[in-house]
Amino acid sequence: MKKNLIYWISTALFSLFxxxxxxxxxxxxxxxxxxAYLGYPDYFRIELGVAKLxxxxxxxxxFLPRLLKGFAYAGFTINLIGAGIAHLAIGEGISSLTLIFVAAxxxxxxxxxxxxxGV
Structure with a gap:
Protein backbone atom coordinates (compact mmCIF):
# COMPACT_ATOMS: atom_id res chain seq x y z
CA MET A 1 0.00 0.00 0.00
CA LYS A 2 2.79 2.44 0.94
CA LYS A 3 4.70 1.57 -2.24
CA ASN A 4 1.59 2.26 -4.31
CA LEU A 5 1.18 5.67 -2.65
CA ILE A 6 4.83 6.55 -3.28
CA TYR A 7 4.37 5.49 -6.91
CA TRP A 8 1.35 7.71 -7.47
CA ILE A 9 2.83 10.72 -5.68
CA SER A 10 6.13 10.55 -7.59
CA THR A 11 4.36 9.87 -10.89
CA ALA A 12 1.93 12.76 -10.34
CA LEU A 13 4.71 15.20 -9.40
CA PHE A 14 6.85 14.13 -12.36
CA SER A 15 3.84 14.38 -14.68
CA LEU A 16 3.03 17.88 -13.44
CA PHE A 17 6.65 18.87 -14.04
CA ALA A 36 17.58 28.74 -29.64
CA TYR A 37 20.21 29.41 -26.95
CA LEU A 38 20.83 25.67 -26.62
CA GLY A 39 21.20 25.42 -30.41
CA TYR A 40 18.01 23.50 -31.16
CA PRO A 41 15.72 24.31 -34.11
CA ASP A 42 12.33 25.76 -33.20
CA TYR A 43 10.35 22.77 -34.50
CA PHE A 44 12.10 20.53 -31.95
CA ARG A 45 10.43 22.49 -29.14
CA ILE A 46 6.99 21.62 -30.54
CA GLU A 47 7.91 17.96 -31.13
CA LEU A 48 9.26 17.65 -27.61
CA GLY A 49 6.14 19.27 -26.15
CA VAL A 50 3.88 16.80 -27.96
CA ALA A 51 6.10 13.87 -26.91
CA LYS A 52 5.92 14.99 -23.28
CA LEU A 53 2.13 15.20 -23.40
CA PHE A 63 -5.46 0.87 -18.65
CA LEU A 64 -2.50 1.30 -20.99
CA PRO A 65 -0.14 -1.68 -21.39
CA ARG A 66 2.99 -1.84 -19.31
CA LEU A 67 5.13 -1.93 -22.45
CA LEU A 68 3.84 1.49 -23.46
CA LYS A 69 4.66 2.83 -20.01
CA GLY A 70 8.15 1.40 -20.43
CA PHE A 71 8.61 3.38 -23.64
CA ALA A 72 7.44 6.51 -21.82
CA TYR A 73 9.98 5.96 -19.02
CA ALA A 74 12.72 5.37 -21.60
CA GLY A 75 11.75 8.48 -23.55
CA PHE A 76 11.70 10.66 -20.47
CA THR A 77 15.07 9.27 -19.37
CA ILE A 78 16.59 10.08 -22.77
CA ASN A 79 15.00 13.54 -22.61
CA LEU A 80 16.48 14.28 -19.19
CA ILE A 81 19.93 12.99 -20.13
CA GLY A 82 19.85 15.01 -23.36
CA ALA A 83 18.80 18.14 -21.50
CA GLY A 84 21.66 17.72 -19.05
CA ILE A 85 24.20 17.19 -21.81
CA ALA A 86 22.88 20.21 -23.74
CA HIS A 87 23.23 22.50 -20.74
CA LEU A 88 26.72 21.27 -19.93
CA ALA A 89 27.83 21.41 -23.59
CA ILE A 90 27.15 25.14 -23.81
CA GLY A 91 29.22 25.77 -20.72
CA GLU A 92 26.59 26.08 -18.02
CA GLY A 93 27.65 24.92 -14.60
CA ILE A 94 26.43 21.87 -12.75
CA SER A 95 24.03 24.09 -10.79
CA SER A 96 21.98 24.53 -13.99
CA LEU A 97 21.06 20.86 -13.71
CA THR A 98 19.15 21.15 -10.42
CA LEU A 99 15.67 20.83 -11.94
CA ILE A 100 16.87 18.03 -14.21
CA PHE A 101 18.16 16.10 -11.19
CA VAL A 102 14.87 16.62 -9.33
CA ALA A 103 12.89 15.41 -12.34
CA ALA A 104 15.21 12.42 -12.77
CA GLY A 118 -1.12 -3.46 -13.97
CA VAL A 119 -1.42 0.09 -12.76
Whole structure:
Protein backbone atom coordinates (compact mmCIF):
# COMPACT_ATOMS: atom_id res chain seq x y z
CA MET A 1 0.00 0.00 0.00
CA LYS A 2 2.79 2.44 0.94
CA LYS A 3 4.70 1.57 -2.24
CA ASN A 4 1.59 2.26 -4.31
CA LEU A 5 1.18 5.67 -2.65
CA ILE A 6 4.83 6.55 -3.28
CA TYR A 7 4.37 5.49 -6.91
CA TRP A 8 1.35 7.71 -7.47
CA ILE A 9 2.83 10.72 -5.68
CA SER A 10 6.13 10.55 -7.59
CA THR A 11 4.36 9.87 -10.89
CA ALA A 12 1.93 12.76 -10.34
CA LEU A 13 4.71 15.20 -9.40
CA PHE A 14 6.85 14.13 -12.36
CA SER A 15 3.84 14.38 -14.68
CA LEU A 16 3.03 17.88 -13.44
CA PHE A 17 6.65 18.87 -14.04
CA UNK A 18 6.48 17.54 -17.61
CA UNK A 19 3.06 19.09 -18.28
CA UNK A 20 4.30 22.45 -17.04
CA UNK A 21 7.32 22.32 -19.34
CA UNK A 22 5.24 21.13 -22.32
CA UNK A 23 2.77 23.98 -21.75
CA UNK A 24 5.69 26.40 -21.64
CA UNK A 25 7.08 25.02 -24.88
CA UNK A 26 3.83 25.96 -26.62
CA UNK A 27 3.07 29.30 -24.94
CA UNK A 28 6.11 30.93 -23.33
CA UNK A 29 8.50 32.90 -25.58
CA UNK A 30 11.33 32.38 -23.09
CA UNK A 31 11.26 28.65 -23.85
CA UNK A 32 11.59 29.51 -27.53
CA UNK A 33 14.63 31.63 -26.70
CA UNK A 34 16.05 28.90 -24.47
CA UNK A 35 15.83 26.33 -27.27
CA ALA A 36 17.58 28.74 -29.64
CA TYR A 37 20.21 29.41 -26.95
CA LEU A 38 20.83 25.67 -26.62
CA GLY A 39 21.20 25.42 -30.41
CA TYR A 40 18.01 23.50 -31.16
CA PRO A 41 15.72 24.31 -34.11
CA ASP A 42 12.33 25.76 -33.20
CA TYR A 43 10.35 22.77 -34.50
CA PHE A 44 12.10 20.53 -31.95
CA ARG A 45 10.43 22.49 -29.14
CA ILE A 46 6.99 21.62 -30.54
CA GLU A 47 7.91 17.96 -31.13
CA LEU A 48 9.26 17.65 -27.61
CA GLY A 49 6.14 19.27 -26.15
CA VAL A 50 3.88 16.80 -27.96
CA ALA A 51 6.10 13.87 -26.91
CA LYS A 52 5.92 14.99 -23.28
CA LEU A 53 2.13 15.20 -23.40
CA UNK A 54 1.89 11.71 -24.87
CA UNK A 55 4.40 10.37 -22.34
CA UNK A 56 2.45 11.81 -19.42
CA UNK A 57 -0.72 10.18 -20.74
CA UNK A 58 1.13 6.87 -21.00
CA UNK A 59 2.26 7.11 -17.38
CA UNK A 60 -1.04 8.24 -15.89
CA UNK A 61 -3.64 6.18 -17.75
CA UNK A 62 -3.97 2.91 -15.81
CA PHE A 63 -5.46 0.87 -18.65
CA LEU A 64 -2.50 1.30 -20.99
CA PRO A 65 -0.14 -1.68 -21.39
CA ARG A 66 2.99 -1.84 -19.31
CA LEU A 67 5.13 -1.93 -22.45
CA LEU A 68 3.84 1.49 -23.46
CA LYS A 69 4.66 2.83 -20.01
CA GLY A 70 8.15 1.40 -20.43
CA PHE A 71 8.61 3.38 -23.64
CA ALA A 72 7.44 6.51 -21.82
CA TYR A 73 9.98 5.96 -19.02
CA ALA A 74 12.72 5.37 -21.60
CA GLY A 75 11.75 8.48 -23.55
CA PHE A 76 11.70 10.66 -20.47
CA THR A 77 15.07 9.27 -19.37
CA ILE A 78 16.59 10.08 -22.77
CA ASN A 79 15.00 13.54 -22.61
CA LEU A 80 16.48 14.28 -19.19
CA ILE A 81 19.93 12.99 -20.13
CA GLY A 82 19.85 15.01 -23.36
CA ALA A 83 18.80 18.14 -21.50
CA GLY A 84 21.66 17.72 -19.05
CA ILE A 85 24.20 17.19 -21.81
CA ALA A 86 22.88 20.21 -23.74
CA HIS A 87 23.23 22.50 -20.74
CA LEU A 88 26.72 21.27 -19.93
CA ALA A 89 27.83 21.41 -23.59
CA ILE A 90 27.15 25.14 -23.81
CA GLY A 91 29.22 25.77 -20.72
CA GLU A 92 26.59 26.08 -18.02
CA GLY A 93 27.65 24.92 -14.60
CA ILE A 94 26.43 21.87 -12.75
CA SER A 95 24.03 24.09 -10.79
CA SER A 96 21.98 24.53 -13.99
CA LEU A 97 21.06 20.86 -13.71
CA THR A 98 19.15 21.15 -10.42
CA LEU A 99 15.67 20.83 -11.94
CA ILE A 100 16.87 18.03 -14.21
CA PHE A 101 18.16 16.10 -11.19
CA VAL A 102 14.87 16.62 -9.33
CA ALA A 103 12.89 15.41 -12.34
CA ALA A 104 15.21 12.42 -12.77
CA UNK A 105 14.80 11.52 -9.10
CA UNK A 106 11.01 11.65 -9.36
CA UNK A 107 11.13 9.58 -12.55
CA UNK A 108 13.37 6.99 -10.91
CA UNK A 109 11.15 6.71 -7.84
CA UNK A 110 8.10 6.36 -10.09
CA UNK A 111 9.77 3.65 -12.16
CA UNK A 112 11.09 1.59 -9.26
CA UNK A 113 7.88 1.75 -7.23
CA UNK A 114 5.43 1.01 -10.05
CA UNK A 115 3.11 -1.89 -9.37
CA UNK A 116 4.20 -5.17 -10.90
CA UNK A 117 0.67 -6.14 -11.99
CA GLY A 118 -1.12 -3.46 -13.97
CA VAL A 119 -1.42 0.09 -12.76
Missing amino acids: MLFSAYGYFTDPTFKEAF LGVLALLLP LLLGVSFFTQPTK
